[in-house]
Amino acid sequence: MSGFDDSLLNEADETVRVRFVVNGRKVACEVAPRETLVDCLRDKLELTGTHAGCEMGACGACLVQLDGRAVHSCLIFAVQADGATIDTIEGLSELGAIADLQAEFHRRNALQCGFCTPGMLVNAHELLSQTAQPSREEIRDALSGNYCRCTGYEAIVDAIDAVASERMKAGGAGGGVT
Amino acid sequence: MKARAFSYFRAATIDHALDAHARAGDDARFIAGGQSLVPALSLRLQAPRLLIDITHIDELRGVRREGGHLRIGALTRHCEMLSEPLIAEFAPLLHAAAPFVAHPAIRNRGTLGGSVALADPASEFPAMILALDAEIEITGPSGRRRVKADDFFIDLFETALQPGELITAIYVPLFRADQRFAFDELARRRGDYALVGCGMLATFAGERIHDIRISYLSVGNTPTRVRGTEATLIGSRLDAERIAAAQAALEGDLAPPESDEVPPAMRLHLARVLLGRLLGRLGEGA
Ligand SMILES: Cc1cc2nc3c(=O)[nH]c(=O)nc-3n(C[C@H](O)[C@H](O)[C@H](O)COP(=O)(O)OP(=O)(O)OC[C@H]3O[C@@H](n4cnc5c(N)ncnc54)[C@H](O)[C@@H]3O)c2cc1C
Ligand code: FES
Ligand code: FES
Numbered sequence: 335m336s337g338f339d340d341s342l343l344n345e346a347d348e349t350v351r352v353r354f355v356v357n358g359r360k361v362a363c364e365v366a367p368r369e370t371l372v373d374c375l376r377d378k379l380e381l382t383g384t385h386a387g388c389e390m391g392a393c394g395a396c397l398v399q400l401d402g403r404a405v406h407s408c409l410i411f412a413v414q415a416d417g418a419t420i421d422t423i424e425g426l427s428e429l430g431a432i433a434d435l436q437a438e439f440h441r442r443n444a445l446q447c448g449f450c451t452p453g454m455l456v457n458a459h460e461l462l463s464q465t466a467q468p469s470r471e472e473i474r475d476a477l478s479g480n481y482c483r484c485t486g487y488e489a490i491v492d493a494i495d496a497v498a499s500e501r502m503k504a505g506g507a508g509g510g511v512t
Numbered sequence: 513m514k515a516r517a518f519s520y521f522r523a524a525t526i527d528h529a530l531d532a533h534a535r536a537g538d539d540a541r542f543i544a545g546g547q548s549l550v551p552a553l554s555l556r557l558q559a560p561r562l563l564i565d566i567t568h569i570d571e572l573r574g575v576r577r578e579g580g581h582l583r584i585g586a587l588t589r590h591c592e593m594l595s596e597p598l599i600a601e602f603a604p605l606l607h608a609a610a611p612f613v614a615h616p617a618i619r620n621r622g623t624l625g626g627s628v629a630l631a632d633p634a635s636e637f638p639a640m641i642l643a644l645d646a647e648i649e650i651t652g653p654s655g656r657r658r659v660k661a662d663d664f665f666i667d668l669f670e671t672a673l674q675p676g677e678l679i680t681a682i683y684v685p686l687f688r689a690d691q692r693f694a695f696d697e698l699a700r701r702r703g704d705y706a707l708v709g710c711g712m713l714a715t716f717a718g719e720r721i722h723d724i725r726i727s728y729l730s731v732g733n734t735p736t737r738v739r740g741t742e743a744t745l746i747g748s749r750l751d752a753e754r755i756a757a758a759q760a761a762l763e764g765d766l767a768p769p770e771s772d773e774v775p776p777a778m779r780l781h782l783a784r785v786l787l788g789r790l791l792g793r794l795g796e797g798a
Contacts, residue, residue: 337524344519370550403617409550413565
């Protein structure tokens, strides 16, 4: 038994229907197989909080959560994510899951133009949900794939470090974040 | 840039994936984590007609003991090298190398099978499975076979894998109480490809080395074992004199290529520095 339909080979330009749960809502859209997830999120679903920078996996501006883990949405085609649960910066903001991180970034001037910020926040969120109190070294290591071209990293590391401490004080790893 | 148009097929079984590849011929590529393939497609370094997604094939998943080996499914993600207890216990060298592979989000998707299939000489895992004397399980249209890592890496991005064949698992001999391992690399920035990296696995008889395999990344066209250097260490204790002798022997084993970034002499120097550090750690029982 073969699972392969030969007509597929002639359908490269045709769109296919994909379904995701994005930020808690079921959505469906039509994509060409070569459309990356970041393009699908921005152009089809109008979720422009996820930024596209290098589109090569190098800058980290496009990070989203896919089935609960941070991934580069420029390094996955939307068709591959069919059936997946995706949380973008919009969803994480609405949930309040990163409200303390956002407030601390603001307070410490850890953002200027904001281009890198969604990716930084998604990455920081992932780090703190796995390691309750990372060292500054560990924070830097986790952010090593995120470029910021205006603020400099010191304020960003400070902000994440401060939130980790606050959450620890408030009692408990992850501080109610899922 | 954007990838050229292609068709997409999500394979549910190994047979489906092999069958699809056979029908599309040279124009098909398997996609696992996509962390190397997607950039290559975006740059149009590759432009296949068909992408065969293998990430939904359950048979390619899982880590388990099988006789004297740990069988690590091809789809095991880099992040699982850090979180999977069986790997920490029975393949600790892979566990030790994993934090040096790219960045956390890339490790969330990249797979061991993809890394070994790509065989980038600057990648950590291909070099480490060579140090581990691992075997690569390959499944293709004509059946299944196991190839020793020593015979798998042939030249730059060239392996024993034939077009249309899948890596289905990596078999790593179980780590034993009489063994020690060490890994380290020198990179300009954490997560970047290393200027030089090295990992080793040694079997001890008391304080003497009974057997050792030392493998480098980023020093040539393939992951590179340094057999002459290994030979200087067999039967000896790891004192300062012996480590210096091993460092001297390295010159006979390595001929780093010319590159704009790092002159061969500098790479060789860095390789010696790493060797000294790692043998020092082995000597301390690390
Ligand atoms: C910014 C960045 C930094 C990186 N830094 C590093 C680093 O420091 N060290 C490092 O090692 N890697 C690094 N990588 C590469 C990354 O680790 C990839 O995960 C890995 O090299 C390939 O694995 P993959 O599963 O993503 O494979 P894919 O990209 O899906 O595939 C790679 C190739 O292997 C083939 N393939 C995949 N799986 C199989 C299989 N089971 N059988 C047969 N063929 C298969 C594909 O057809 C393709 O040709 C980096 C990547 C990026 C984007
Ligand atoms: S846009 Fe994805 S990493 Fe730069
Ligand atoms: S705030 Fe502008 S790139 Fe980081």
